Amino acid sequence: MTSPIALVPAAQLRPLLDGYEASVRSRRWHTLLILFCIAVAMVLSSISAEVSLPKLFDNIHRFPSYIIRLFHLENGRPVWTDFPEWFWGLPRWLRLLGETLLMAYVGTVLGAIGAFVLCFFAAANVAPSRWLRMAVRRFCELCRTVPELVFALVFVIAFGLGPVAGVLAVAIHTVGALGKLFAEVVENIDMKPVEGIVSGGSSWPVAMRFGALPQTTSNFVSYALLRFEINVRSTAVMGFVGAGGIGQDLIEAIRKFYYSDVSAILLLILVTVAIIDTLTSKVRHQLIGREERR
């Protein structure tokens, strides 16, 4: 049977095949080299991080047993058999949870206000001066690179234990994170309205107010809501360093091995975070929808 496909003569095929194999081989070498580098880095960092697999395998059974114990009461019964006992501290925890949410809200709003003021000075297309722009950008980078808990630790010394330190830490981190995002929003605006206002003889603040701001509001709000979601998670652990919120009770429960309390508080946090996520994502989709209809 003759094949309908025309075969290339062997003499012609040889160099083609050789070339193909050479290219595959060089790629393979490349991959092996990368894998080798990664393996070396892994070994070095395992030494530095005191990784010991025997220790892990000897103790790994404690991980599931810890999780299982989380769902058992003091008297050894599973938690769902006795809800009042499991959530014995519900009024207190709900109050702390409310405080956590309030902290996240205040921190987000304060940070968003700061970022809002800064972003017009940090955006490349509207910034009044180049040096100011660089300075504002560096400041935002500093604010978002230093971890929130570090700020919280410092603020706890200055403002004492309590939510004030936590709120300020969250606010500063938010200034950094939102400042960058807001500046990017401003950089993406249509410059024609701004040019029109400036050409009419108006000052820079007026141009920002009526030229730039109307194009950015819904994006600003959407990013701020996204940040609120993240901040709820991070304020929940602010209490670990004494900066207010439910984290204080959580770490105490973990440290003192009140297993059922740990699972109850964690569950409360998870449910709250899930509810907030759903709500904010709904509002955000509405905002984005409004933007697209325009």
Next chain:
Amino acid sequence: MQRRPAIDLVAIRDRHPQHFARFDRQRLLTLLTGIAAFALLLFGLAQLGFFGGTLLSGGARLVEIIGLMLPPDPGSWAHARTFGVALLETVAIAFLGTLSAAVLALPLALLAARNVTAARVVRFFARRSLDTIRSVDILVWALIWINVVGLGPFAGALAIMTADIGSFGKLFSEAMEAADRKPVEGIVSTGGSHALGIRFGILPEIFPVLASQVLYSFESNTRSASIIGIVGAGGIGLHLAEAIRTLELQQTSFIIVLILIAVALIDFVSSKLRFAMIGRRGAMT
């Protein structure tokens, strides 16, 4: 010169009342939302103790503290060496955690991706478990792992790994779902199995995306690794918390500067690698 016809404002106002209303529905609603948000802000500030006078005295103390922090100074060479070693440990924790999370998240992501796993029940459970892992904070994971393997950097690496499995699982499965279906169809149409379709149809396409996500989170994990020491899981956080608590403020700022430098370096290297892998345009998304 021709005179402009006089503008009949009244007639225009009659024809387009909505543009002349000072407060139309939309604006009123926005205004009310703004007022409500502001009222909640004031309530929150009052409730959390911002107006109790702590803000002023605390602010003064903060200025003093910042003054004492400058210039950054480790105190002695021995301290500087300790901090340097701890910083390396931090980077090692982040590296190990990120890499092992990526390896472990891949199979989970396969289970959670719609175009790979057909069984809806499996997918549902894979997604819910990823969600649950993700919503527990990294510090809590660190505390749990400390119970298992004891204090030290190993617990930190395991904590970062656990927390990252959640986020990688989600990101990877989304990348798989966004992959082009045609290569898989081509493989299946020539008689390849479903597994072969995944191996040669989906994985090669998404691999650069996955690698760039891993590199990207290496940077943020370095930041996380620098604070998990606060709860005793190794790295520079332990020294940082101790320096702050014992009011060694110059050491504190020295450690913060070290962390900043390390994060900036890793950011620089990882973005170079990312651009090399997927090009400048792809890296932006």
